Amino acid sequence: MREYEAVIGLEVHAQLLTRSKIFCGCSAAFGMAPNTNTCPVCMGMPGILPVLNRVVVDHGIKLGLALDCAIERNNVFARKNYFYPDLPKGYQITQYESPLCSGGHLDIGVSGAQKRIGIRRVHMEEDAGKNIHDERRPYSYIDFNRAGVPLLEIVTEPDMSTPDEAAAYLKELRLILVYLGICDGNMEEGSFRCDANVSVREKGSGRLGTRTELKNMNSFRNVQRALEFEIERHTRLLDAGLKVELQTLLWNPARGETQSMRSKEESHDYRYFPDPDLIPVRVDDVWIARVRETLPELPAAKRRRFALQYDLPAHDCDVLCQSRALADYFERCAELLPAPKDISNWIMTEVLRVLKGGHDDIGSLPVTPERLIGLLRLMQGGTLSGLKAKEVFDEMVATGHDAEAIVEERGLEQLSDEEELRRLAREVVEAKPRETALYRGGKTQLLGFFVGEVMKASRGKANPKLAGTIIREMLES
């Protein structure tokens, strides 16, 4: 049995969050009625010319800096020529010989180990429209709303060797894009799309095997499944002494398999050449410095800082840093109350439990950091039990009220008055002579029973910790 290893490279297309399209003034918004965000420019009408939206360059530089890339000073746009109904001009305006960013890297962590994935290039280009096929009639329609929406294409070196690494890379890249505020990272709506190149070779071999290109994977899970399927397929072919055919494949998530889209013979000759309608965009140090100033703290740096500054476990840092807003929420809380691990626990369990819209939805949560800390203070001060605190939290989510107000209104304060607890404890001890005798005879595990009785007597309000201390004193004196 020979041993094999896979070699994986990824190409991501990230739609940029700009107000207007890359070469015209049309809105780049998603989800509008078909062909409403269009104009003669993005419809490719005769005589019409593209004009670059320079915010796209800002966004591209931003990502380039985040990925430690070299930034190209002389940016030439090129035409990629091919015929397709969703491509209005018969060519896509893209970058070819000199991409905006090149030679960067992204570090990922897979099962505790760090791995550096090389970034070959990041370039700017325009998206195509969308063909819509009528299921019932032999008609196809085209929606050009997407035509001209700005994209960054991000290409890695073939540095990944497992589907897990590919998924980790994609998650981290997506997180960076969202952190930078340049892409919403929505895979289902197609604002973050991934193609993969995969080949398999004998372990230790210096030569790459024949690759196949995979398309149509619209979730992290599908990327993993498609790669697993393809690696398995390549391995079987190689084991049988057969050859892998160089081709482009579509992932069929319903059938869980890849299907041939086009072979090498059918591959396009795109006839790239510099677009004479656009002048080269010169990027100078001033421009780069201006963009650098807008860079936020990136996920990796934030995770490192959280571990150091708040002494949190790696898992907590990962979860809290999955969104800038959530991390900010945590930090505001930790500013108000220096108990980072308690806060982290609460966020990871209760807060994330109620955030229906995902981690970025924290802004819509009525429980502000100030309110959450109000609740935690009531717990720390002994006014509220952990169990009751969860109830109060849910009430805070539902009503938007402060913890203090809810506790007071519903009479949920914990009984922490020692005098009163001593009185209740005395009654319980007197009412349970048999258990008292057993405890004093050495069966100290009965302490829980006595605490339970005190809780009952106080109708659940007694501070259980304090009640325990008092009963132990009473029984052991």
Next chain:
Amino acid sequence: MLDTARRYREGKTSPTQEVEALIERIGKDTLNAFVTLDRQGALTSAARAGIAIGQGNDDPLMGIPIAVKDNICTQGIRTTCSSDILKRFIPTYDAHVIERLKARGAVILGKTNLDEFAMGSTTTTSAFGPTRNPWDETRTPGGSSGGSAAAVAAGLCTAALGSDTGGSVRQPASFCGITGLKPTYGTVSRYGLVAFASSLDQIGPMGRTARDVAMVYDAVKGHDRRDSTSVPGPYPATELSGLDLRGVRIGVPGVFFTQGLAHDVEREVRQGIERFRDLGAAIVEVDLAHIRYGIAVYYLIAPAEASSNLARYDGVRYGERFGDEKDLFAMYSETRARGFGSEVKRRIMLGTYALSAGYYDAYYRKASQVRTLIVEDFRKAFTRCDIIAGPTVPITAFGLAEKVDDPLSLYLLDIYTIPANLAGLPAISIPCGFGDDGMPVGLQLMAPAFQDDVILRAGIAFQDSTHFHEVRP
């Protein structure tokens, strides 16, 4: 034009009278200069201009009838590029130059014939039939702006717009005995000009005199944010006085007077240059070493860009659609096979080949490098002279049926006009005499970039001392 403007003010005629008379003449025209006549639109704007003039408007362009080459988009008026594929295409927008002319009160009479997609030098590849030369209707008016040139020469309009990618304004101007300017690349917005070869295309004015051409140029030049290659400016108005030629150095490249140049054309052009010497200019010899590669470079770059620019005519969104709609690629092939004429298809194939994998470096990249050498040749030449002069075309207008099956010999006629496009320089053709066949001969002047005013005013000076531009067919 100034004369018409004055007669409007003197009440001797009005824009409406003028336009009505032209419409009548165009209706009887046997030249086939126009593809589309905008009767209603022209009369409406003529009436409006008449009112403005009555109210004291003194803009010399107000009410002036102008013809527009049919590859320049006009809102609501079909813009066909003289191609079957766009024969029913009606733009929803005006080209920048049309906006400018309308803002000045000029009257757009209609759209003039051209070689299909401006690819040609005879105006015979039009889907609407050939245009004839008003000096001799058996001959070509040149091209591709042959409709505009014939219309101006025959007095069917006061001035016209053409477009010039490799000589398409200057060559027909030369063949029809009128004046035509190919402006500095980037000074007239290409927004709304249907692209042939984007890095070479410029819209240019055509008129009977250099003064008229200067006035139309001033109206249409200027920065336009919708064209990324549009130059920000400044754009000072052109002085309409003749250039004082005393001390001006006129360079004559020896390479412009070698084999292929007809002896009668050479004679008239040399006499034209002598006229400049009489006016005080110094005539110097200049060298343009790489000019001999101009045609080769042009016929790689222009078709390459064209092959991409014309990809949008695919039958999907607008224009004609032919073939089986159930089979996408059959529809594409059929639409383009039937929609385009043979010259357009020839150039698309040439360009596709030049850009193909494995050939790009040998053809397109190499051509771009030689183009840079030609730019450099001009830069050096203009350290020794202020203006370069020579023939516009090696011969006079030929018979309509001649050379139609010989694309290569047609391509060679572009030898003197192509360099200005490759280098982005301003160039003008002015009438300087007549050949042995009685057909007009043009003299070409070129200047450094953004010195359009220099050659316009040299042309004005020349015409102030000659009468060739006043001879009518």
